[in-house]
Amino acid sequence: xxxxxxxxxxxxxxxxxxxxxxxxxxxxxxxxxxxxxxxxxxxxxxxxxxxxxxxxxxxxxxxxxxxxxxxxxxxxxxxxxxxxxxxxxxxxxxxxxxxxxxxxxxxxxxxxxxxxxxxxxxxxxxxxxxxxxxxxxxxxxxxxxxxxxxxxxxxxxxxxxxxxxxxxxxxxxxxxxxxxxxxxxxxxxxxxxxxxxxxxxxxxxxxxxxxxxxxxxxxxxxxxxxxxxxxxxxxxxxxxxxxxxxxxxxxxxxxxxxxxxxxxxxxxxxxxxxxxxxxxxxxxxxxxxxxxxxxxxxxxxxxxxxxxxxxxxxxxxxxxxxxxxxxxxxxxxxxxxxxxxxxxxxxxxxxxxxxxxxx
Amino acid sequence: xxxxxxxxxxxxxxxxxxxxxxxxxxxxxxxxxxxxxxxxxxxxxxxxxxxxxxxxxxxxxxxxxxxxxxxxxxxxxxxxxxxxxxxxxxxxxxxxxxxxxxxxxxxxxxxxxxxxxxxxxxxxxxxxxxxxxxxxxxxxxxxxxxxxxxxxxxxxxxxxxxxxxxxxxxxxxxxxxxxxxxxxxxxxxxxxxxxxxxxxxxxxxxxxxxxxxxxxxxxxxxxxxxxxxxxxxxxxxxxxxxxxxxxxxxxxxxxxxxxxxxxxxxxxxxxxxx
Numbered sequence: 001x002x003x004x005x006x007x008x009x010x011x012x013x014x015x016x017x018x019x020x021x022x023x024x025x026x027x028x029x030x031x032x033x034x035x036x037x038x039x040x041x042x043x044x045x046x047x048x049x050x051x052x053x054x055x056x057x058x059x060x061x062x063x064x065x066x067x068x069x070x071x072x073x074x075x076x077x078x079x080x081x082x083x084x085x086x087x088x089x090x091x092x093x094x095x096x097x098x099x100x101x102x103x104x105x106x107x108x109x110x111x112x113x114x115x116x117x118x119x120x121x122x123x124x125x126x127x128x129x130x131x132x133x134x135x136x137x138x139x140x141x142x143x144x145x146x147x148x149x150x151x152x153x154x155x156x157x158x159x160x161x162x163x164x165x166x167x168x169x170x171x172x173x174x175x176x177x178x179x180x181x182x183x184x185x186x187x188x189x190x191x192x193x194x195x196x197x198x199x200x201x202x203x204x205x206x207x208x209x210x211x212x213x214x215x216x217x218x219x220x221x222x223x224x225x226x227x228x229x230x231x232x233x234x235x236x237x238x239x240x241x242x243x244x245x246x247x248x249x250x251x252x253x254x255x256x257x258x259x260x261x262x263x264x265x266x267x268x269x270x271x272x273x274x275x276x277x278x279x280x281x282x283x284x285x286x287x288x289x290x291x292x293x294x295x296x297x298x299x300x301x302x303x304x305x306x307x308x309x310x311x312x313x314x315x316x317x318x319x320x321x322x323x324x325x326x327x328x329x330x331x332x333x334x335x336x337x338x339x340x341x342x343x344x345x346x347x348x349x350x351x352x353x354x355x356x357x358x359x
Numbered sequence: 360x361x362x363x364x365x366x367x368x369x370x371x372x373x374x375x376x377x378x379x380x381x382x383x384x385x386x387x388x389x390x391x392x393x394x395x396x397x398x399x400x401x402x403x404x405x406x407x408x409x410x411x412x413x414x415x416x417x418x419x420x421x422x423x424x425x426x427x428x429x430x431x432x433x434x435x436x437x438x439x440x441x442x443x444x445x446x447x448x449x450x451x452x453x454x455x456x457x458x459x460x461x462x463x464x465x466x467x468x469x470x471x472x473x474x475x476x477x478x479x480x481x482x483x484x485x486x487x488x489x490x491x492x493x494x495x496x497x498x499x500x501x502x503x504x505x506x507x508x509x510x511x512x513x514x515x516x517x518x519x520x521x522x523x524x525x526x527x528x529x530x531x532x533x534x535x536x537x538x539x540x541x542x543x544x545x546x547x548x549x550x551x552x553x554x555x556x557x558x559x560x561x562x563x564x565x566x567x568x569x570x571x572x573x574x575x576x577x578x579x580x581x582x583x584x585x586x587x588x589x590x591x592x593x594x595x596x597x598x599x600x601x602x603x604x605x606x607x608x609x610x611x612x613x614x615x616x617x618x619x620x621x622x623x624x625x626x627x628x629x630x631x632x633x
Contacts, residue, residue, distance in 0.1 A: 219556050226560035231598045232485055233492065234478050235466075238582050239560050245582030247429035247438040253555045259431075259584070260475065261461040291429075292436030299461055303479060 023071065030072040037068035038193030042178055042200045057204050062086045065197075082141070086201070089137045093205040096129030118160040130156035134198045138190065147190025148198055154184035155199025162203070171273055177203035221316045221328040222255065222267050224309040229256060232303060236260035248291025251284070256302065256326065263298035263324075264289075270319065270327035282324025297324030308332075367570040368578065371543045372427065373442050376622040376630035378420035382590045384618045389503055390611055393592030395495055399488070400591075403477075404470035415468050416591045418445040427578040428585040434464040493600055500603040505610065507602030514553045514563040520609050521551055521564070528617045539620065544571050547620045549613060552581070561597045562608035566616050568623075586615060 030037045044064040045057050065086035070079025097113035103122035116122040134152020135145040155177045162176045181199020182192035226239035236244075236259040243249040244259040256265040266281040268274035282297035289295040300320050308315045308331035315331040386394055397416075401409055419432045422441040430437025432445070435452050451467035458465065465472040477484050499505075510516050518535065525537035530549060537549040548567040561583065569577035580586060587594035596611035598604070622630070 219558065222556055223558040223560055226556075227599065230561050231489060231493075231600055232478070233488060233595065233598050234485075235475055235587075235594070236584070238584060240555050241582045243582050245428060245580075245584035245588075246431040247426070247436075260433075260464055260466075262463045263461060291438060292431050292434065293464060301461060301479070303482065303485070306482070 026071050027074060030068065034072075034191065035193040035196075037072060038178075038182075038197045041065055041068055041197055042174060045174075045200075045204060058087075058090050061090060061201060061204065085137055085140050088140075089133060089198075089201055090205050092133040092137070093130070093202050096126065096133060097205070099129065100126040123160075127153050127156045130202050134202070138194065138198065141194070143190055143194055144188065147185045147188035147195060150184040150188035151181040151190070151195030151198040152202050155181040155202045159203065174200055174203055217314060217330075218269060218328075220311050220313045221269075224311050224316055225267060225305070225318055225326070225328070226256065228305055228309055229303075234258075234303070244291070244293060246291070246293055248289050248293040248295070250290075251288040254285050256298070257295070258298070258302070259293060261298075261301070262293055262295045263302070264295050265298040265302060265320075265324050265326045267318075267326045267328060270329040275321055275325050275327060278321070278325035278327070279323045286324070298326075302326070366576050367544065367572055368427070368568070368576055369425070369439075369442070371545055371570065371623055372424050372568075372578070374543075374623070375421070375424045378417050378590060380630055381420075381615075381618055381622045384621065385590060385593075385615050388614055388618070389499075390596075390614065391499060392492065392495055392595035392611070393590055395492070396592030396595050400471065400474060403474050404468075408468070408470055411468060412471070414447060415451070415466075415471075418448050420589045420591075421445070422448065423585065423588040428580060428588075431464055432588070433467055489598075492595055492598060493604070496595075496598075496600075496604045496607060500607045503607070503610070505603050505607050507606045510602035510605060512558050512602075512605075514551065514557055514559050517551045517559070517563050517605075517609055520606055521549060521613065524610050524613045525549055528613065530617075539617075540571060541620050541624045543624055545569070545620070545623055546571050546574070547616060549616065559599065559605060561599060562605060562612055564609065564612055566612075568619075583612060586612065589619065590615065 041061065041064040045060045062083050066079045066083030069082030070076060073079070091110075094110045094113075098108040098110050100116050100122050101113060102108050103125045104116060104120070116126045131149040131153030134148035134150070136148075138148025138151075139145050158177070158180045162173050162180070178196040178200040181202070182196035185195020185198070186192050188195075222240075229237055229239055238244060238254070238257050238259065240253050240255065241250075241257065242253050244257055246259050248259075250257075250264075254264050255267045257263065264282045264285045266278040266285075268278040279297060286295040286297055298320075300322055302320055304318050304320055304326070308317045310331075316328045317331045319327045319329070321327050382393065397412075401412065404412060421443065422430065422432045422437075422445055425441035425443060426437045426439045429439040430441070432448055433452075435449065448467060455465075455467055456469075462472075462476075466475060478488065479485075509519060521537060522532060526532065528539070530537035530539045530547070535551055538546055540546050546567075546569055548569070550565040550567070552563040552565050564583065566580040566586075567577045568580075569575070583597050584594060587597075593611065593615060596608040596615075599608050
């Protein structure tokens with residue numbers, strides 16, 4: 001009898017086998033050390049969405065939850081369920097944030113959340129709301145209500161302190177929230193990793209939010225400086241362009257470039273993570289510039305406004321941090337519609353009253 | 360076979376009427392910021408530099424047109440070689456002093472580079488120039504009857520203005536593009552750049568010139584500085600401080616693009632006034 005054999009492409013075959021080995025190794029790792037899955041979920045959002053764009057964080061959080069659950073269980077259904085629960089959790093945290101706005105006398109918004117001031121009714125509502133969401137989503141995942149509620153509630157309760165301690169750092173705030181949520185979850189009889197993820201998501205999509213506002217502020221700060229530079233009438237200086245007009249093109253839109261000096265600058269918010277990113281992006285654009293002109297990350301010579309630039313939306317100051325990084329900061333401490341280190345409510349410990357010594 | 364034989368666009372741009380014809384025609388339409396800029400440069404450099412400046416600007420413009428903006432006349436490096444490479448610019452390049460860091464590709468006329476450095480480093484000088492040009496912009500806007508009704512600063516605000524200015528010059532609207540064809544088979548295409556930051560920092564226009572027989576091979580002008588090498592000083596139309604100056608810039612660049620279209624028509628007819 002003639003036996004039909006499918007031809008085997010040895011190259012494809014080897015790659016499939018390698019893929020199975022990697023998947024198996026990752027599965028073993030996640031099963032033996034579950035905290036790694038939690039770290040991956042939080043780190044994915046922190047690393048891919050450092051500019052804190054809400055949509056980015058929501059998509060990455062959902063996909064990373066589904067990925068970790070799928071790899072750990074080896075089950076597509078579990079992956080889809082985890083992704084769905086994460087998506088619902090994100091919506092729920094955003095609803096709590098919007099209702100907190102209302103409790104503070106503002107308007108309901110799914111995307112723009114004003115951090116509740118410590119000790120106010122809105123603050124209590126926010127903590128309770130986070131606890132409720134933590135409880136429900138943890139139960140939906142097969143966990144205990146108490147540990148989820150503690151993780152969500154503790155993360156929200158600690159937010160004013162975290163915002164002050166992290167000095168406005170997105171990644172720093174996220175890490176602190178994760179630890180608080182993890183510890184609270186353990187205290188409630190749950191797993192550290194689950195609590196860390198619950199609290200981190202709570203921070204991302206509510207307490208630490210205002211992300212859309214920050215994105216709009218970022219656009220506004222970019223526009224203000226770029227327009228100012230255009231107005232200076234300096235030959236060869238170009239803004240928000242993917243070519244220098246002299247035959248050299250870039251892999252994206254360069255914030256600021258100078259065709260005469262061959263320099264590139266990126267505009268970012270003033271914090272250590274964004275400083276690093278600005279330098280990386282300036283180097284990236286310089287390295288991938290394609291054309292006759294050689295570009296480098298920009299130096300300190302770029303003219304910048306000596307005072308603040310004011311727009312309808314806000315007021316910004318700019319610093320040349322060198323190596324292609326131009327950092328913007330809020331100039332007006334009363335930009336109340338945005339989250340910023342300078343406007344977030346300060347957590348102040350209640351005064352300590354000395355205990356009277358009884359003779 | 361030469362490059363010009365390969366692409367009909369390169370063949371036509373080689374017949375361009377040149378910087379002076381384009382500049383004069385544009386000026387006759389009532390636009391003057393570029394002339395004021397050139398006057399200030401001449402004042403800075405001194406009258407004895409006028410002929411050198413004029414020749415430098417002429418030859419940079421021709422090389423820019425013939426290389427479709429794909430090259431830097433100041434460094435003599437081109438991705439598309441101009442058919443008539445300028446010997447004058449080659450000589451200026453060979454004779455230039457050592458490059459002063461960080462300026463790798465300075466203008467080849469010394470006083471232009473000195474003016475550039477003064478603008479770059481001298482805040483007081485720059486602010487005085489800025490004030491003077493913003494006053495000129497206001498005067499020109501008033502003279503040309505510019506109104507900015509509906510302008511909020513978003514890039515998409517440019518669409519109705521491009522529509523009005525383009526249609527008046529017989530550009531036909533096709534979606535969000537405006538096109539006209541000249542008698543040399545070239546298509547002149549205006550687009551509005553609405554990508555990236557939704558707010559304007561300059562007139563949000565993208566221009567393309569291509570031959571009707573070869574639409575993919577185009578002279579694409581995304582960075583409007585290219586136009587300032589064809590007519591020195593038109594970069595002043597990209598310095599926008601408020602609604603009127605944005606609308607003036609949009610109108611100025613579209614009118615200039617239309618003049619470039621006519622300057623690339625059959626040479627015998629159109630360069631006669633030069």
